[in-house]
Amino acid sequence: MRRSSCGEWLTHEFFLVINEFEFKDRYEWYSTDRHIWENKAVLSDDIILYMMDFLNWVPSFNPETKESGNGLNYYGITVIHNVGADKLISVLDKWLNLFDEAPDTFSLRGDTIWKEEDNGEGYWEQTINRMNRERMQSELNQLIGLAVKATNNNQLIIHFGI
Structure with a gap:
């Protein structure tokens, strides 16, 4: 998994909130309530990056x-309403079915990065992310659960990017 410059794992947080959520207070809410909020899902940045093209649907x-x-607003906040929650369920469900076929641990391509040697020579390198199937499926199932609740209860999902 990718780490931030301070050494923390990069994650994306999703929260289920009521339709009347006060967006003007979103940063204060995030600072005070994110750790105690029960209806949330946290996905690793590696999963989000790998699936980003499909999440753009x-x-x-x-x-x-x-x-x-x-x-998703990768670096900021995104709101997902009912129509988006329905599409999210559909997309993630298909990914879950695909990951059912994966071995217990597997690799996904990561970013292509530029590396430089001490002599100034450089080259491009494809990074590889090692994934645990059960952990990935658990994270995706948590987000699907939020989307189902959002759809059934006319609620919103708020995504806070990295």
């Missing part, structure tokens, strides 16, 4: 720009 809303669109 999910209708969403950016509260910073006040624009509707598709996909």
